[in-house]
Amino acid sequence: MSELNLKQIAARLDDAASHVSAVEQIDPEYRMALWDAYEIQRLSIACRMARGEQSVGIKMGFTSRAKMIQMGVDDVIWGRLTSSMAITDGGVVDPARFIHPRVEPELAFVLKRDLYGGESPAQALAAVDAVAPALEIIDSRYRDFKFSLSDVVADNASSSGFVIGPWADPRQDLSNLGMVMSFDGQDQQIGSSAALLGHPLRALAAAARVAAEAGEPLRAGAIVMAGAATPAQWLVPGSYVQLMVERLGRVGFHVGA
Ligand code: OOG
C-alpha cells in the first residue's frame, strides 16, 4: 500500500476515535499485511501526538488464550499507550467517550531501566521498577467490534483507557496470581496471571522485543500492559468495576450513568 493510502486510513481511524463513531473494517477480506497495519497504527498515533498527547508505554494484546478465542485471532499484537488514555484509580469514567467499551483484567509494569529487546523474562524483570493490578478499557473503532488481525493492529489494538492500581515490588512470585474482576461486587471473570503467555514476565519480554523491532525500544519510565487474563466484558453504565489481584491488591473505577 502507498504511504498516502496508509495515511488516509490512519486519519480515518483517528477521526473515529475522536468523534466516537464506528467505521467499517479496512481489511474485511483479510489481505492487509501486518507490516502495513503497524504503519497505520504509528501514523494514527502520530495524529494524537501532534495534538499534544505523550507516549507513556505500550500494551500487549492477545497474550492469553481466553482473549484469542473471544476475538477469533491467533497472534500476539501490541499497541501504543498515550497520556490521554490514563484514568485515575477509583475515578469516574464517562462511557460517552467510547463507542462500545469493554473492560479486561490485566497487570501493568513500570520500568526503571531501558529494555533493548532480546532479554529473557528474568533479565526483563531486572529492568522493572514495580508491578500493579490494572484494568484496560478497549473500544474497537470498527462497527460491531469486528476485525481481522490487521484491522485491530491498525486500530492501535483497540486501546482506549487504562487504570493502574497500587504499585508493588516486582521481586515476588508473579507466576500464578489469582485475578477476580467484579461489577458492583459481583464476580464477572476469574483468572490467573499464568494465563499471560504462561508467565506475565514473558509478556513483558515480548513487549521489549516488539518495541525494539519497531525502532522504539522501551525506556525507563515506560508502562507495559501485559494483556488480559480473561475474556473482556461490556462496560455497564452506573457500575463500579474492580479487579482484585492476589497479593497485589485492588484497582477500580466508576462507570458514569
Ligand atoms: C484487542 C485488544 C486485546 C488484550 O488484552 O488481549 C487486548 C481487542 O480484543 O479488541 O487488549
Ligand code: MG
Ligand atoms: Mg488488553
